[in-house]
Amino acid sequence: MSVYTHLTRQDIEQLLTHYDIGDLISFKGIESGVENTNYFLDVDKKSHLQRYVLTLFEYLPADTLPFFINYTDELKAFGLPVPNPVRDKNGIALQSVKGKPALIVQCFAGQHPDASNLSLDQCQQIGTMLAKIHIAGQGSALYQENQRGLSWLDDQQKRLSPLLDQDDASFMTEHWKNISNALKAFDKLPKGLIHGDLFHNNVLFDQGRISAVIDFYQACNDWLIYDLAVTVNDWCLTETLELNSKRTKALTEAYNHIRPFSDDEKKAWPLMLQLAAFRFWVSRLITFVYPESPLDEEHHDSLVRHFLDPNEFKEMLKLRLDSSSIKSI
Structure with missing residues (x-):
């Protein structure tokens, strides 16, 4: 989505210290959309490259976000293909980056339809x-x-x-x-x-x-x-x-x-x-x-x-x- 909040490599690497998903290789702001800031994160863990999406919420207050976390967890348990948030080393999904609530989710294979x-x-x-x-x-x-x-x-x-x-x-x-x-x-x-x-x-x-x-x-x-x-x-x-x-x-x-x-x-x-x-x-x-x-x-x-x-x-x-x-x- 639109990149309202600019992040440096150092900002993202600091965030990833809370996780056990690997080391940052590259990152890129996602330009399409309207309301949130999103970045692609490419990380490497033991020579396995994985892409994630980091979302910073520009409008939604932090106290509304546990609902979305729990909802996607339930949909995942129901067997539906949805990206539920990644937890950090302490089992916590919701983070704060530059004063904005933030989540990391795994990036799925596939393309948007034409x-x-x-x-x-x-x-x-x-x-x-x-x-x-x-x-x-x-x-x-x-x-x-x-x-x-x-x-x-x-x-x-x-x-x-x-x-x-x-x-x-x-x-x-x-x-x-x-x-x-x-x-x-x-x-x-x-x-x-x-x-x-x-x-x-x-x-x-x-x-x-x-x-x-x-x-x-x-x-x-x-x-x-x-x-x-x-x-x-x-x-x-x-x-x-x-x-x-x-x-x-x-x-x-x-x-x-x-x-x-x-x-x-x-x-x-x-x-x-x-x-x-x-x-x-x-x-x-x-x-x-x-x-x-x-x-x-x-x-x-x-x-x-x-x-x-x-x-x-x-x-x-x-x-x-x-x-x-x-x-x-």
Whole structure:
């Protein structure tokens, strides 16, 4: 993700003294993404080279992170391919680097799928995987409030409106009101632990099969069907930001085969697609027009900041508002 916090070789080597994973060979900041700082770490232990990912959390407070550690531990125990954090010599996963909470996870084999050429088979696989993640989460005693939930969206759209041009501000205010009012009819939708950010760049494929689902740092308790909408809005897009009907069908039917939809979820589907588009429009606007991250001024010139254009989700929302164009699930 964007490198907000600059680390030197000495910083990383000092961190690795707490672990028994080997000696640092090289490291590299990961430039893609938005909210956290990530580095690839290549380490050598007894002539065995292994790659890890070091994540520094720019937004999430340290007291929220044990949830993510425990959640990925549970998913791993459920047999799902997720990167649970590496423990140090004292069995501790959560560290602090330059005043930021930090975790190290093992890097999995595989590559992110090509967003411009996602196949029906890949969509089927991710639909099945997401349903398994949801089933595993429904059996968990863990709980985490959605830090990007409805109350946050309400606060942020009020905060952002003065920063937007008049057309965008009016569009945001009007449709947030419409979406939030419509949601009142669906207060009993099935809930559980969700990934919250299952975009194609948070999945790895190796030899045609999913090798890992990564980046659970938006995970929380929320509507399961909303999590599916977030996923479909990314995996099933056409070049014009509409939904590809064949990929959408492949993904949702694969999901439904593992965890069947309730009648209310089917009715709420068009609204959930709108909510998912709105949520990512807002979060990308924040980092694009009003950055929140506390920048490391000492290394300001070496920061790598990668902001994703929020207009994609604004245009997507406009398309999702036409419910007649959305096929039922």
